[in-house]
Amino acid sequence: MLQIALVCSAFLLVCSLASLVKGGADYWSLPIPAQGPPPAETIELVADLSAPACGICHVQQFADWQESWHARSVSPGLLGQLDQLDGGTVLSCLACHAPREEAAARWWTEGLKGGAGLAPVDCTACHVRAHIRYGPRARSFTPHGPVIAESRFRKSDFCAPCHQFSEKAPRFNGKPLQDTYAEWRRSRYAKLDISCQACHMPGGRHRMSGIHDPELTRRALGLSARRTAAGLEVHLGNQGAGHALPTYVTPRLVVTLAGITPEGMVEPLLNHVIARQMEWSEETGWRELADTRLLPDQWQTLTLALPAERRARVKVQVDPGYDYHQRVYPALLHRWAGVLEPAARDLLEQARLEGVAASYTLIELECGVWSGQEQECVSVQGF
Ligand code: HEC
Ligand code: HEC
Ligand code: HEC
Ligand code: HEC
Ligand code: HEC
Structure with a gap:
């Protein structure tokens, strides 16, 4: 037991x-x-x-x-x-x-x-x-x-x-750990009869890519940023995924708003995490710490105050295997340190490293100084 x-x-x-x-x-x-x-x-x-x-x-x-x-x-x-x-x-x-x-x-x-x-x-x-x-x-x-x-x-x-985990699976904050089909059912895509296959198998193709694929993920995330008198105004939203972006508890996206110093140093000032963050402990069992995923068609605005002469940057980093390589694999390697067969330990270590390596920059935008009128930031990577 x-x-x-x-x-x-x-x-x-x-x-x-x-x-x-x-x-x-x-x-x-x-x-x-x-x-x-x-x-x-x-x-x-x-x-x-x-x-x-x-x-x-x-x-x-x-x-x-x-x-x-x-x-x-x-x-x-x-x-x-x-x-x-x-x-x-x-x-x-x-x-x-x-x-x-x-x-x-x-x-x-x-x-x-x-x-x-x-x-x-x-x-x-x-x-x-x-x-x-x-x-x-x-x-x-x-x-x-x-x-x-x-x-x-x-x-x-x-x-x-x-x-989709079954109705009988345990729920945290009302949701099972995997809820992709139900997220889709509640979205406009279900009403319009746009199936998983319509997005993941265009033309009957079997590649079925997801969050590991920068091109597909770019279609999911809507992003625009403007230099305003006050600083930065960033709009982001789920414009192309038929479920939460991301749908599973493993991946995370980080939107970083950074100022650029007069010397050209990039100085991160705000990190916004898009993920469903779970935690487990002996005392409390499973807990949902936060759910900042973007539901289909959900948009939000981030702002950052900046001096007028500061240039700035907006970057989106995607880490498809985050929760596994940061939390699960290290916890297992530690917990099972004395009992794990060497072959199994090597596999977990390999999985951890592969998870780390899967991370990529999705988009990077550059924003100028305050010029007296609002200006869109321009893409230096991604779109
Ligand atoms: C309107 C298009 C669309 C529909 C419909 C759609 N998806 Fe996706 N899906 C995406 C896009 C774009 C991504 C990449 C961004 C992301 O991870 O959310 C994605 C990512 C995924 C991922 C990667 C893992 C993750 O955490 O995001 C899985 C798994 C997935 N979809 C399964 C499904 C299943 C199952 C269905 C049907 C119940 C479905 N999708 C319906 C567009 C769609
Ligand atoms: C995860 C489930 C899944 C797997 C794995 C899978 N298929 Fe399919 N396959 C489908 C679905 C769903 C369709 C229907 C796609 C559509 O028409 O939108 C399909 C369609 C097809 C078709 C019909 C022609 C076409 O392309 O529309 C063929 C042939 C086929 N698959 C062969 C294969 C072969 C061979 C493999 C292994 C190499 C394979 N499938 C693996 C789900 C799968
Ligand atoms: C010796 C060749 C051959 C092999 C091996 C073979 N198939 Fe087929 N399959 C065909 C042909 C020919 C058709 C007729 C339709 C076509 O032209 O694609 C077909 C049709 C199909 C279809 C319906 C496609 C459609 O267009 O609706 C599916 C699904 C399918 N095969 C799955 C499989 C799976 C799964 C395997 C392996 C377990 C397999 N086939 C092995 C030759 C083969
Ligand atoms: C028999 C079980 C099964 C079925 C049916 C199935 N999948 Fe999956 N799918 C999986 C598993 C397991 C994974 C995770 C694979 C891994 O990373 O180890 C996965 C992964 C994925 C991913 C993740 C890609 C990424 O980048 O992380 C997508 C997208 C996906 N499936 C789409 C679909 C779609 C669309 C269908 C229906 C046409 C479908 N799957 C049917 C079991 C299934
Ligand atoms: C109801 C089906 C289902 C069950 C049961 C299930 N998985 Fe998964 N698993 C998935 C799907 C689907 C994904 C991909 C999810 C996504 O990207 O949205 C996945 C992802 C994973 C991943 C991350 C990708 C990879 O392959 O490295 C691991 C590891 C994993 N599962 C291990 C397990 C283990 C261990 C168990 C049993 C304790 C288990 N899974 C039970 C469906 C399932």
Whole structure:
């Protein structure tokens, strides 16, 4: 029991983990039942359900998917933790990160050694049930027999089983730790029928990029800044994400308003964090410290007082893995210092470093001195 309490506390996720998975009825029961042996008439080329095998014919989808985070869902950060978790918790993690039952089976027999070979969120996880292919439309003749149309492929419901914790998951300040689908439902995008796929799979492409992609994130964040008599006036808003910007508890954006000294030194004067900040402690359990994320279409204004002769800068830094590399991984490495296998420790350390390296500057604007009239700041990086 103590073990479980420790484990639950240390993670982003919370105790009754089984309840985190929002088992979408029928098509999306997680984990996905093992496919079993292929039907007798199956030609050899299509009996193999691995992503590279699909990629022999579906070249574009495979190339896109390989670049996506779905292909990397069995990550060092995940694997490094599994060893120390109880069986029920591991099952729940694998349900979303390696959702095919065959993958889970391999974990139980091979453990960390087989870890890298676990199937991630792959073609078969999304498209194949009992060797039958499903897709957005029906196809009568293919090398793998008829493809069955499943209307959900074009709807946000399709993504919800993994991108929304269930109603039973614990809530902090009224929200579960992962609430992407519900955020979308409440937005104008749901009313306009603009699905997750419309933004994340334009033209059916499978890259499905998110906050790690500066180009996509630039479309999400609206930003303008003006030099006024008083100093700086900065407007920022979520103009292009169909959920909170960012949606998960891990990433953070920092908007820095800085003055430039006469010697040309950049002097940060105001740091505004955009993130849902969580904290855990033995005494209080989980707590939400602040939620400064921008909901869809939400805008805000930041101001900074400056002397008339001061130039200034506005910079937005994005740190997609912030909470993991700053809080979770260091806490786990410390807590498990005596018990962690060297291989698991290396994985967590690798995940921490990869998290740090993923940080990037999204936008940088330069603002002049007060010239007697208001002036827009101009982009030196980004837009
Ligand atoms: C030997 C070649 C081959 C292999 C291997 C193969 N497919 Fe296909 N697949 C096809 C062809 C041909 C079609 C017909 C539609 C087309 O022209 O894209 C098709 C159609 C589909 C469709 C419907 C596409 C649409 O346009 O609606 C899906 C979904 C699909 N395959 C998934 C898969 C998955 C998942 C795998 C791996 C588990 C796979 N296929 C392996 C050749 C292949
Ligand atoms: C309901 C599905 C679900 C469950 C259950 C789940 N995850 Fe995740 N996890 C996700 C999704 C989706 C993301 C990406 C979130 C985002 O970017 O919005 C993620 C992100 C992560 C990340 C950060 C990215 C990376 O891979 O380095 C780690 C680490 C992780 N999860 C570990 C775990 C562990 C450990 C468990 C079990 C204790 C777990 N997850 C349970 C869906 C899930
Ligand atoms: C996370 C779930 C997911 C994964 C993983 C995934 N797909 Fe898809 N796929 C979809 C969705 C959703 C659509 C429908 C997109 C649309 O039409 O808006 C789709 C559409 C397709 C189509 C129909 C043609 C098209 O491009 O619209 C093919 C073929 C296909 N996928 C093959 C693959 C192959 C091959 C892989 C692995 C390399 C793969 N998919 C991985 C969700 C997925
Ligand atoms: C109107 C376009 C739009 C819609 C609709 C949309 N997204 Fe996004 N999404 C974005 C943009 C832009 C980003 C990059 C900025 C960010 O992280 O919020 C993003 C980021 C993400 C991320 C990265 C992690 C994070 O913390 O932000 C995930 C995961 C995600 N979206 C999943 C979804 C899912 C699931 C749905 C449907 C329920 C969805 N998105 C609907 C535009 C959209
Ligand atoms: C079977 C579970 C599953 C399904 C279904 C699924 N995802 Fe994911 N998705 C994940 C996991 C797990 C991650 C985190 C991978 C990691 O970083 O370890 C993820 C990550 C992402 C990201 C994050 C990229 C970033 O930059 O952080 C986006 C965007 C995304 N998914 C979009 C979608 C969309 C859109 C759909 C529906 C078409 C979808 N996903 C369906 C499990 C799933």
